[in-house]
Every structure is written in structure tokens, then in C-alpha cells.
Amino acid sequence: xxxxxxxxxxxxxxxxxxxxxxxxxxxxxxxxxxxxxxxxxxxxxxxxxxxxxxxxxxxxxxxxxxxxxxxxxxxxxxxxxxxxxxxxxxxxxxxxxxxxxxxxxxxxxxxxxxxxxxxxxxxxxxxxxxxxxxxxxxxxxxxxxxxxxxxxxxxxxxxxxxxxxxxxxxxxxxxxxxxxxxxxxxxxxxxxxxxxxxxxxxxxxxxxxxxxxxxxxxxxxxxxxxxxxxxxxxxxxxxxxxxxxxxxxxxxxxxxxxxxxxxxxxxxxxxxxxxxxxxxxxxxxxxxxxxxxxxxxxxxxxxxxxxxxxxxxxxxxxxxxxxxxxxxxxxxxxxxxxxxxxxxxxxxxxx
Numbered sequence: 095x096x097x098x099x100x101x102x103x104x105x106x107x108x109x110x111x112x113x114x115x116x117x118x119x120x121x122x123x124x125x126x127x128x129x130x131x132x133x134x135x136x137x138x139x140x141x142x143x144x145x146x147x148x149x150x151x152x153x154x155x156x157x158x159x160x161x162x163x164x165x166x167x168x169x170x171x172x173x174x175x176x177x178x179x180x181x182x183x184x185x186x187x188x189x190x191x192x193x194x195x196x197x198x199x200x201x202x203x204x205x206x207x208x209x210x211x212x213x214x215x216x217x218x219x220x221x222x223x224x225x226x227x228x229x230x231x232x233x234x235x236x237x238x239x240x241x242x243x244x245x246x247x248x249x250x251x252x253x254x255x256x257x258x259x260x261x262x263x264x265x266x267x268x269x270x271x272x273x274x275x276x277x278x279x280x281x282x283x284x285x286x287x288x289x290x291x292x293x294x295x296x297x298x299x300x301x302x303x304x305x306x307x308x309x310x311x312x313x314x315x316x317x318x319x320x321x322x323x324x325x326x327x328x329x330x331x332x333x334x335x336x337x338x339x340x341x342x343x344x345x346x347x348x349x350x351x352x353x354x355x356x357x358x359x360x361x362x363x364x365x366x367x368x369x370x371x372x373x374x375x376x377x378x379x380x381x382x383x384x385x386x387x388x389x390x391x392x393x394x395x396x397x398x399x400x401x402x403x404x405x406x407x408x409x410x411x412x413x414x415x416x417x418x419x420x421x422x423x424x425x426x427x428x429x430x431x432x433x434x435x436x437x438x439x440x441x442x443x444x445x
Contacts, residue, residue, distance in 0.1 A: 115365025
């Protein structure tokens, strides 16, 4: 058990998680727990520029420091400017949930008194309080690894599920975008993207799933980025299966609002899947059969979500040549969606 840090009312705490969207969402239970235990302290979050909007409208977060990771690595002037911002924060404590080397060095240079990070890394030297755990063994969920850092803080209530809070105007905008493609209520969102972080269920499978659900009377929409939208439309035309898509029509906050309005979301192991969970929507998550990508570590948090993996128990394929995800049948995913719809809305789907 780590030494409990001497934190006083009015102290300023910086929590750092500068990697991908899903990782940041899974840090939110730790963030909200810290605010519950230290309501009189300022809690700021250091996050990547891309993922940081997901933190907005969260009453547990007092401020957001945004970092462009590519600039941090290659631009010394940018690095100097970020150091200046951190110094201006006058932080008493920093907790590096993700100990990126360049950022960790800045905490040391900013002379933050309590610097908490993981041990056994080259840049662990920049921290003066170390947590001894190894995430590589995948013994528990990522959000639980984040909660391990609580050993340095006073006891109290613990938040165990991430929450993202769309604003009313974002929900109204999401309804407008959906209405423009004929989606008004009771619908399923398919999000084929993966951000390149995991083997994924192929796009053509998502489009055939769209067809199966549509023929069964389910309203379906496909979401994604603008480049993904171009690919979705091209593949839809190639397969001869017309689809409704809002890919490229939403920023991250509006996408969160769309996912909050959905009855069920189907996605690969990716950030938007965790966003869907965090806005209270049930998901069908499609996960590879690799231990490092296991749903035990990266799966949806909470009850009643569905996880589907390839039939093979343990995938040993070369990552750049793996086709195991293609063995997940569209009909199996459709059945999981229909079961969740029945549980969520009471709807009986034909077909």
C-alpha cells in the first residue's frame, strides 16, 4: 500500500492521460473518484487534443490542458510552451495514468511536489511516488488498473463506471443530423472504425449486418469519420446494399450525443464503443482473440453488454495477416443486437 499523500483543501491536482480516446474514457472513473474524495481541490486533466473534447461538461473536471502529441515529440518550442502552461497551473500533485516519456519529463521540470507514476520504466525517474503493477499481464480491466493509483490517496467512495455528459444543444444537433437521413427514434448505430488499434470486423460485414437488421424492420445508421464515410459509401455501392450514414457529419461531442440516443451500438474494440457505454447505451463489442486485446482488459464496462469474438480460442496469427475476425458471422451479431433491443425497448424484431 502506497503512502497517503498530504493533500489539503485548495490544492491543485493534475491527472494525465494523453493517449487514445478509449483510454481516456476508461480513466474517467479515477477522475470522478478523485473529485468525490477531494471536492475542495481543483482537478485538471492533461489529454490529447483529439480526445479531450470528451471531457467537456463533466462537473468533476475543473480544467483541461490539451496536448498535441506529435508536436510534443518533434517541436521544442511547443514543448517549452506546454511546460510553461503546466507551471502556470501551480499543481501540488500530478498523477500520470499513462506515463508518456516526454510529458513525464515536463512534470519533473515543472517541479510539481508529488509526482505519481508507474515504476520499472526508464522515465520512472521523473516520478517520486511509484506504483508497482504490470498492465501487460492483463489480469483485470484497464479502468481497474487506473484505480490502482488510489492507493496514494485518502479512502472514500469509488466510481466504477465511466460517464460522458452530452450537452442539450449537442443532443438537439444530433437529432437534427439523424432526422436529415430519416432516423427519428428507436435505432441502432453501427460504428465500423477501429482507429487502427486492433484487428477489426471488416466493413463489408457491417454493411451486410445493416442489411439483415433493416430487413428485420430495425432502423440502422452507420457512423464514422469523413474519410471512413467515403469508404463506407464506396463499399455500399460495391455490394449493392444502400445504407444510411452520418459519417463525417459529427464531431466527437455530437457523435457522443448520437450514441446516447441509440438503443444499441455495434462497434469494434475502439474509442467510440467506450463512449457509447459512457453515455449509457448498451453495446455489442467485436473483439479479436488476442490476449493483449482481450475484453477482460478492454471490454465494455457494466452490465448487459454483449461481447463477440472469433470461434478460435487464442489467435496466434501475425497481426498484419490475421483474418480471424472475418469468421464472426453477421447473423450472430444480428441476433445479439435483436436480443439487446428486446431487453432495452421490449421490441420484438422479425426475421
